[in-house]
Amino acid sequence: MALLIIDRLRPVSATVRAAALLALLVAVLLVATGGGSLQLILDNARQAAPLGIIALGQALILMMGRLDLSVGAAAGLANVVLASAFAGNPANLAPALALTLGLGLAVGLANGLLVVALRIPAFLATLATAMVIAGGILVTTGGSPRGSIPASFRVITEGWIGGVMPWSVVIWLIVGVALMVFVHFTLAGRRMLIAGANARAARHSGIAAGPLVVASFVVSALMATLGGILLSAITGMASIGIADSYAVDSIAAAVIGGAVFSGGVFLPAGAACGALIIFLLQSLLYVLSLPPAARFIVQGAIIVFALALANYRKEG
Amino acid sequence: MLEGSIRRNLLMTLPALVLVTAMAAITAGASPSFLGETNLANLSSRLLPVALATLGQAIVLFAGCIDLSVGSVISLATALMATLSVPLGWAVVPLTLIAGALCGAVTAAGIDRFRINPLVMSLASAAMVKGVTLLILPSPGGEVDYGFYALLFESDRLVAPPLAITLLVYALATILLGWSRMGRIVYGYGSDPRAAFARGASPRRVVYGVYIVSGMLAAAAGMVLSIRILSGDPLIGDAYTLDTVSAAILGGVALTGGRGNVIGALFAAAALVLINNTFNLLELDTNLQSIAKGLIFILALVFFMRGKAGEA
Numbered sequence: 001m002a003l004l005i006i007d008r009l010r011p012v013s014a015t016v017r018a019a020a021l022l023a024l025l026v027a028v029l030l031v032a033t034g035g036g037s038l039q040l041i042l043d044n045a046r047q048a049a050p051l052g053i054i055a056l057g058q059a060l061i062l063m064m065g066r067l068d069l070s071v072g073a074a075a076g077l078a079n080v081v082l083a084s085a086f087a088g089n090p091a092n093l094a095p096a097l098a099l100t101l102g103l104g105l106a107v108g109l110a111n112g113l114l115v116v117a118l119r120i121p122a123f124l125a126t127l128a129t130a131m132v133i134a135g136g137i138l139v140t141t142g143g144s145p146r147g148s149i150p151a152s153f154r155v156i157t158e159g160w161i162g163g164v165m166p167w168s169v170v171i172w173l174i175v176g177v178a179l180m181v182f183v184h185f186t187l188a189g190r191r192m193l194i195a196g197a198n199a200r201a202a203r204h205s206g207i208a209a210g211p212l213v214v215a216s217f218v219v220s221a222l223m224a225t226l227g228g229i230l231l232s233a234i235t236g237m238a239s240i241g242i243a244d245s246y247a248v249d250s251i252a253a254a255v256i257g258g259a260v261f262s263g264g265v266f267l268p269a270g271a272a273c274g275a276l277i278i279f280l281l282q283s284l285l286y287v288l289s290l291p292p293a294a295r296f297i298v299q300g301a302i303i304v305f306a307l308a309l310a311n312y313r314k315e316g
Numbered sequence: 317m318l319e320g321s322i323r324r325n326l327l328m329t330l331p332a333l334v335l336v337t338a339m340a341a342i343t344a345g346a347s348p349s350f351l352g353e354t355n356l357a358n359l360s361s362r363l364l365p366v367a368l369a370t371l372g373q374a375i376v377l378f379a380g381c382i383d384l385s386v387g388s389v390i391s392l393a394t395a396l397m398a399t400l401s402v403p404l405g406w407a408v409v410p411l412t413l414i415a416g417a418l419c420g421a422v423t424a425a426g427i428d429r430f431r432i433n434p435l436v437m438s439l440a441s442a443a444m445v446k447g448v449t450l451l452i453l454p455s456p457g458g459e460v461d462y463g464f465y466a467l468l469f470e471s472d473r474l475v476a477p478p479l480a481i482t483l484l485v486y487a488l489a490t491i492l493l494g495w496s497r498m499g500r501i502v503y504g505y506g507s508d509p510r511a512a513f514a515r516g517a518s519p520r521r522v523v524y525g526v527y528i529v530s531g532m533l534a535a536a537a538g539m540v541l542s543i544r545i546l547s548g549d550p551l552i553g554d555a556y557t558l559d560t561v562s563a564a565i566l567g568g569v570a571l572t573g574g575r576g577n578v579i580g581a582l583f584a585a586a587a588l589v590l591i592n593n594t595f596n597l598l599e600l601d602t603n604l605q606s607i608a609k610g611l612i613f614i615l616a617l618v619f620f621m622r623g624k625a626g627e628a
Contacts, residue, residue, distance in 0.1 A: 251436070
């Protein structure tokens, strides 16, 4: 019984930890900018939304005890495809979105099948698909992608509801809540959680993990695509390699938010805090006029710190 | 019988050998300049950095770990060479090797001390090393002392120095890994850490050992790379991380540890270098390379991972 309670509390406390770190960072940032405003924080949240949504997908993959290193490439693919299919014309909305999401679906299916049907370790399979995607983008665009996102579509990241709440944050929230409801309150989601926590126990309980793993990679790739769509709305154009850093960033965000590599834990709120922390840290480094290179050092140090803390607690 | 012994693992090097021979034959048939002296010298100077970094990766894989920081360490080494080789002269060589060893030690410390998953720990140290590299050299440039180039690439010896170094290093690694107590401990730890521990192997020393060796070999690879291009590039190594894993697996090294040998990894590294060369000689779109490499990587994984559990 006591063990059960601790097991229930541990993930909760990880989210609280991430939230506390986030609050600390916000406070430091407000002091550093000399009072600042809530507007600044919300604007950071607006720009963090693509990473936040991608990190949700990564958190789901981590829940399955696996890694998806292709999310950066998938988001970049969405960016290039969306911009070229839109070609700046709002009338192309439906086909552009359908094409982008369709390709995202294909990437997720490819990842899932490589992992499940061909039994390739997930991080290697997704590294390989990332490579193929990056090559594919370069071959088809010749290194200089074209197209642009019409202003009417860019409202999804540039627009604020009543001047108070950015649309992109609302989208992020909806996706996060939907994923949480899916994992915790639907049969398929709970089966995923169990299969991630203990594959053998799941198999003995008659849960076929294979399709669930494929499904998790499809969800992750769709999240990456959605993140790429939001990113395109922010930049308004197609660029090569725009989302490359998101593969490691999304892992960092999920891990800061309490995700564990052994699987079985899904904390969307924690992942959201993690994504915000990564973005606010970048802002802070900028405010303190540190070189951009420092963000890599901080990012690496944070991953080590978060995991060292998690492992220390597990044993202690 | 130890699975790590070279005799047992010779069979696993066959696919890579077949691949590299076939590629060489096809390219030689399609393009007469392939066997020209300039192209062969070019090939051997391109092989050296890949071969060095792949060897480090293979050794880490033998111990059942993985090192995804190889690319960042390569970039760091090119940055150090580009900024320090002119003022410091030859002293830059030991300095760069020590820097590589330090990177490896940081990764090992995270794994050993904080029990962080090797894959993720090496990703984290890759990020940190990349940050340090960008602080040293924010954009491609700098200057590498020409003396290094003359020594490594312009000598008239019977065997070109890059090829000689590759063969020597691999011969040494084969002997040390196949016939020494140290090698047996690495393989033993990789195939069953608990059994190795019971027989007196120190997990800490194995983890630190393999990562420090991998860091130093990656630093050496970066040095060669920077000498070849006579400058540094803070992002040049990124593409090499996957190449080293890919080469090791293609060469029959098991991801699960304890299995494979470095000869296979050398053949596979040569195959990867040949891919670039083939694309250039046949005047194909160079961007197709990364697709081709990705597909070969997947094929190699399918071939070698068959029937094994696909976790992680």
